[in-house]
Amino acid sequence: MTSAVLQQATAATDSAASLAISFPTAPTTGSILVLVANSPQGITATPAGWALRASFAGDQGFYIWDKTSAGSGDLSVTVTPDNPAAVALTLLELNAVNVTVFDAHSTVNGTSNANNIPCSSVTTSGLYGADLLAVGALHGWDAVPDPVPTYSSGFAHLATTPVTAVSPDLVAQYVGEKATSAAGASGGTIISQTANLLNTAGFLLAYSRPAPLVIVPITAVTSYTGWTLTGETDALRALTDANDVSQLATGDLNGSTVLIDTVMGSMEKPPASFVVRVRAKRDAATAGVQGKLYDGATLLSTSDTKSPPQGVFGDLLLTFPAVEIAATVAAKWQAGLRLVVSGTAS
Secondary structure (H helix, E strand, O other), rough: OOEEEEEEEEEEEEEOOOEEEEEOOOOOOOOOOOOOEEEEOOOOOOOOOEEEEEEEEOOOEEEEEEOOOOOHOOEEEEEOOOOEEEEEEEEEEEEOOOOEEEEEEOEEEEEEEEEEEEEEEEEEEEOOOOEEEEEEEEEOOOOOOOOOOEEOOOOOOEOOOOOOOOOOOOOOEEEEEEOOOEEEEEEEEEEEEEEEEEEEEEEEEEOOOOOOOOOOEOOOOOOOOOOOEOOOHHHHHHHHOOOOOOOEOOOOEEEEEHHHHEOOOOOOOOOOEEEEEEEOEEEEOOOEEEEEEEOOOOEEEEEEOEEEOOOOEEHHHHHHEEHHHHHHHHHHHOOOEEEEEEEEEE
């Protein structure tokens, strides 16, 4: 599966009253930001606007926070230990297309005088699996830790905080990633490298993955003045091209407009929520796109409303609530339900 990480940053200091970390570029509004910190001192002050998801207090303080990105205002964050000390930080941006919400974390595992960091299995509840982050915290070493460790059980390495010296008082981190496709016990991982580590701690952190996207076969589309086609000159063919879902008809919104009114092809009833992807942009100050599912003229379900990005096309995931989808009849899906996507702008 595709990595959920859009961008990352690392920072470390031998001793400081505080440490700031910044992304290379401003994060996308609505993405999930994850901040990992460890220090020989405790860090009892949670950065403003962040939520504490996991922590460990032993030979080191080890903390994981997250938040939903507000855009450019979340370019950087500062962490302040309780007393001046070494601090290591990792900052990740997770794509909201790949993950939805925080699910769970494992119990913490720690070792002393070892060259590996075990991370226990975590039990996830998301129907479509989770994006797992294996986070290992290092405190002290008798040789510089390897820049890239190895992981068991299929995890891929993401980040290592900077290490420049040998010391029992310094701290560092490793972060790896793996995706699962179903709820349940994830299985653990062991982060291994060659240096002797004086003290370690490891967590698995899980973020739920959304329902898989469905390519909807289009059999009819409303006529609309002002369509702009991507890669095609025929609206119907563009909308039914299963090889490139991004080849969609698009148009300017003025007030409230029905963008698509179509009968979907035969499909099985979704097991939970139903997600439709559309591409849109807005030039207006405010705009929203919403979907509705009908059996003929009978309304069955209404999606959430998503605001397109301004001035540039972006993917919008319109999610129809699981409780409404559960109330639909499987035979109606097999016969073909009607999908209406509308937009408003002001």
